[in-house]
Amino acid sequence: xxxxxxxxxxxxxxxxxxxxxxxxxxxxxxxxxxxxxxxxxxxxxxxxxxxxxxxxxxxxxxxxxxxxxxxxxxxxxxxxxxxxxxxxxxxxxxxxxxxxxxxxxxxxxxxxxxxxxxxxxxxxxxxxxxxxxxxxxxxxxxxxxxxxxxxxxxxxxxxxxxxxxxxxxxxxxxxxxxxxxxxxxxxxxxxxxxxxxxxxxxxxxxxxxxxxxxxxxxxxxxxxxxxxxxxxxxxxxxxxxxxxxxxxxxxxxxxxxxxxxxxxxxxxxxxxxxxxxxxxxxxxxxxxxxxxxxxxxxxxxxxxxxxxxxxxxxxxxxxxxxxx
Numbered sequence: 593x594x595x596x597x598x599x600x601x602x603x604x605x606x607x608x609x610x611x612x613x614x615x616x617x618x619x620x621x622x623x624x625x626x627x628x629x630x631x632x633x634x635x636x637x638x639x640x641x642x643x644x645x646x647x648x649x650x651x652x653x654x655x656x657x658x659x660x661x662x663x664x665x666x667x668x669x670x671x672x673x674x675x676x677x678x679x680x681x682x683x684x685x686x687x688x689x690x691x692x693x694x695x696x697x698x699x700x701x702x703x704x705x706x707x708x709x710x711x712x713x714x715x716x717x718x719x720x721x722x723x724x725x726x727x728x729x730x731x732x733x734x735x736x737x738x739x740x741x742x743x744x745x746x747x748x749x750x751x752x753x754x755x756x757x758x759x760x761x762x763x764x765x766x767x768x769x770x771x772x773x774x775x776x777x778x779x780x781x782x783x784x785x786x787x788x789x790x791x792x793x794x795x796x797x798x799x800x801x802x803x804x805x806x807x808x809x810x811x812x813x814x815x816x817x818x819x820x821x822x823x824x825x826x827x828x829x830x831x832x833x834x835x836x837x838x839x840x841x842x843x844x845x846x847x848x849x850x851x852x853x854x855x856x857x858x859x860x861x862x863x864x865x866x867x868x869x870x871x872x873x874x875x876x877x878x879x880x881x882x883x884x885x886x887x888x889x890x891x892x893x894x895x896x897x898x899x900x901x902x903x904x905x906x907x908x909x910x911x912x913x914x915x916x
Contacts, residue, residue: 628661645684646723662706725758731769736778745848749808759798812848828866833905847891872904
């Protein structure tokens, strides 16, 4: 008993004070007595139902001060969760409109005992402009790269490729695409589908339908393959004789297994463009870079030889008496 008595009496005053505070807080929360609080910077949200118009700017002012009364527990909830003033506009009568704010537009829970006493200022100015709608291509934005052992086996699928955008005529007409949120390829580890929302931050005041798109990924193991004996060709030169060394090169292919294995040596060309060898004098040599063509999409190709030697032949003198 001495041990239990010691637990009760140790720091007794502090424990009694804590108990009293707990009882007081419980009583305040349970009390039905009204309590009034003023909430500042309550956002004003405009909901335009008139499809012929849209907001041209934020409401002025964009937020108001609202005085609310009700049970203490509801005041705590509103302080934690916040509220908004939702202004419904069923029909726009003028491009420049002053709207008186109603107390029942303040979002509170019905039946909670909360009462809106005042809204200050009592009106907001709204600017409208004609609305329009267009169907606009969707833009996919990627960053990073797939994990080292994976590669795309086909182009990324996009559904839908087009979206309907509604907003001010000026803003909508200036759009060339609807951007999706950025997709980090390093987070893609298997084939499948990914729902990506529209980047609404780039479309202020506009309504986009639908609000997201589905990307489809088909991944395979990434492989490397070397094709030997790819012929080197000089393009764009027909009036002079030129030779190239070496005449064939090896090409390294990297990509998805099915794409890489489907490539043959005859599909590829190692080319030297005519502008790189234009104006060569007889007997002149130049070291020029190669360009690999015929490579399928999503496959990377690199020659094992970066530079080749191109030489223009020495003109042969004509035989006496001119050409036979």
